[in-house]
Every structure is written in C-alpha cells, then in structure tokens.
Amino acid sequence: MSILLCDVGGTHIRFAFKGEGQLRPYKTRVDQHPTLNHAIEAYLSSQSVPPQSIRKFYFAFSNRNEWNTNPAELKTVLPNAVIHQINDFEANAHGLLLADQADVDLLNRPEINTIEKASKVIIGVGTGLGFAYLFKSENGDFVQRSHGAHMLPAYSAVHAELYDHISRSKEDALIYEDMLTGRGIYEIYRFLSMKSHLDIEYPDTEILMRDGKDNPVFRQALVIFHEMLGLFTHQAVAFGYSYGGVYLTGGVIDRLILAGLFDLKKFLEYFYQDLHPIVTRDVVSTPVYWIKDEFISLKGLLYLAEKENA
Numbered sequence: 220m221s222i223l224l225c226d227v228g229g230t231h232i233r234f235a236f237k238g239e240g241q242l243r244p245y246k247t248r249v250d251q252h253p254t255l256n257h258a259i260e261a262y263l264s265s266q267s268v269p270p271q272s273i274r275k276f277y278f279a280f281s282n283r284n285e286w287n288t289n290p291a292e293l294k295t296v297l298p299n300a301v302i303h304q305i306n307d308f309e310a311n312a313h314g315l316l317l318a319d320q321a322d323v324d325l326l327n328r329p330e331i332n333t334i335e336k337a338s339k340v341i342i343g344v345g346t347g348l349g350f351a352y353l354f355k356s357e358n359g360d361f362v363q364r365s366h367g368a369h370m371l372p373a374y375s376a377v378h379a380e381l382y383d384h385i386s387r388s389k390e391d392a393l394i395y396e397d398m399l400t401g402r403g404i405y406e407i408y409r410f411l412s413m414k415s416h417l418d419i420e421y422p423d424t425e426i427l428m429r430d431g432k433d434n435p436v437f438r439q440a441l442v443i444f445h446e447m448l449g450l451f452t453h454q455a456v457a458f459g460y461s462y463g464g465v466y467l468t469g470g471v472i473d474r475l476i477l478a479g480l481f482d483l484k485k486f487l488e489y490f491y492q493d494l495h496p497i498v499t500r501d502v503v504s505t506p507v508y509w510i511k512d513e514f515i516s517l518k519g520l521l522y523l524a525e526k527e528n529a
Contacts, residue, residue: 221268222524223300225278226310226516227255227286229346230401230470234262235517237524238272244514255286256296276300277520279310281347305520308351311468312341312362313519315353315510322512323466326483331504338363340461341510342452345469348396352459363459368395373450381443384410398447401471404428407440428474441475445482449489453502456490462501465490468510476509 222237228249235244245262252258255278263270276297280288290302339353349367353360372382372395385406386393397403405424408431412419417436421427431437452465475481491503512518 220274221272222275222277222521223259223263223268223273223297224517224520224524225259225276226307226514226520227278227280227284227288228307228470229281229284232258233514233517234258235514235521236263236266236268237521238268244517246513249284255288256293259293259296270296271299273297273300275303275524277303277305277524279305279307279516279520281307281349303523305523306351306364307516308341308343308349308367309362309364310516310519310523311343311510312339312351312353312364313522314512314515314517315339315341315466315519316360317518317522318510318512318515322515323508323510326467326481326507326509327487329504329506331500334460334462334501334504337463337501338459338461339464339466340452340455340459341466341468342455343469344399344448344467344471346401348399348451350455352461368399368451372398372447373454378443378447380414381407381410384413395447395451398444399451401425401428404440404444404471407443408437411436411439411443428478432478432480441480441482442485445485446489449486449491452486452490452507453492456502456505457498462505465505465507466510467507468513468515470513472509473513 224235224237226233230249231246232249232252233244233246247258252261260270276293288304293302340350341353342350347367350365352363354363372393381398382393385397389397398407401424405427408427409419415436420434421431427437456462456465491499493499
C-alpha cells in the first residue's frame, strides 16, 4: 500500500513516501508553495509517484501555518487516499517509538537513576513552541497531545523588563511562545539593543542567527533565551511527572546546537532550580536529549499508519 507522510511546520514542510521501497525524506520551505496541494504535487512529481496511487495520507499540521487542510480540498490532489490529520507534537512523540540511539544525543549526565514509570516530554522550539507527553502503560504506549505553550510564562525578576517590552506590542496575553521561538530570540535581541541604546544591526531572525554569532548583544539574548527555556522545561516536566526524559527538537534547537550556541549550563541551571528537595532530586535525575533526526515526526506518522494496518 502506498502511503504519503507529511509534516507541515511554520517554516518547513517535510515529506516521505512509503511504497514497495522507502524513499529518502525530503524537506522544502513552506514559503515556496502557495498551498498544501501545491507542495504535495511538487513532491510527488519529483519522486515520479502518481498522485492517484496514494492510498493513505498521514500529515502532521502546525497551527503556525494557515494552509487549507480541508479533506475535500486535499482529495482534489489525492483522489484515492484516506486522509488522516495528526497533531504535530503527537506525531513527534510517536516518532520516538521508532527512533534508535543514533537519532538522539544525551546532553546532560544525570548521576541519579531515572524515576521509574515516569513519562517523557517532547519539547519543540521552532516557528512555534509545542510539547507532548509519552506514557507507558499496561496497554502499551500512549501519547498525550497538548495545545502547546499558549500559557502565561513563569515570573522571574530577571525577565520582568523583557515581558513588559514585548507586551506593549501585543493585544492579547503574553505567552511563552512570544519568547521561545525564532522570532522570540529576535525580540529579546531587539529589547537588549534598545535598552543599551545600540543600533539593531540585524533585520530579522534568519540573518541574526546566521551572521550574529559573535555579536555580544545576541550572545546576551541567548543567555536569556536559555534561562526561559529552562524555566519552561521545568514546568513541563514537573506538571507532567515527566522525569523519564526531556527530548528537545525543532529548527531553533537544531541551529543552536549545530552552531555551538546552545547554552547547556544556563539551560540546566534554570531547569534544575533549587526548590523542594524531592522535586530537585527528581528533576536532576532527568536525562535531556536532543532529537537529531529532523524527520522524527514522519517516523511517528509511519508508526501510526503501520499500527492501523496491523
């Protein structure tokens, strides 16, 4: 059976095709395609796969994208396909079930054993900010999706001025996603530049992350970013009792780690914290991984597709 897998993010879209053989995953930018149908047609054409041969279409969709995903519209391109839309981080979490050790890197080295029967949390930082939980039970693995980081950020006096700065340009409530995304890093950089009466040298996130590696204001912005990422991760872990592992993913995480800009020390400082001894013990026992495989969500979609066929 021919299965088309697709992960639609805010910046990139990823495809894979499962037929008699497994084709290599493919990635392209969202802004190169006016619609999801256009992206599907372009991918299938590049792989010489007739659209009418697709029997199942599994796609993960980010709420950072405004494309039309109505099944009737998708059927105009994939007339014979049964269509399944999956929450993007639900797909990421399922992808871990097919991942092997080569797909992840352990970032910290906990000295205490992982808490028994604790869940795992997958956190993605990219165009948006999302997370999902992975539980093990007597009935097998269970993924708990979420609505992402649409929640008020934890208060820290260090960040109070930043919160105030960003809130001024917003009509609705300030949320974690306003800081812990690509555009969030840029807003932190703008805030620090203005606070220090310095010129804003870089016009957008892309150029800032590409050319600003040695810029001292960008470096300070990354310190604040990692502090806030640590705070958010602590909450996600503590609220979900997810001491079984943290799995970081997303385009921003990938770029920071590959460029040597991921501040693990600062992240762990704000992730671990120093609260009630029982909480601290469990948090410091939690392994933190980077998911190196940027196509992990496609593995999750494949897992769901094959599970349905079993």
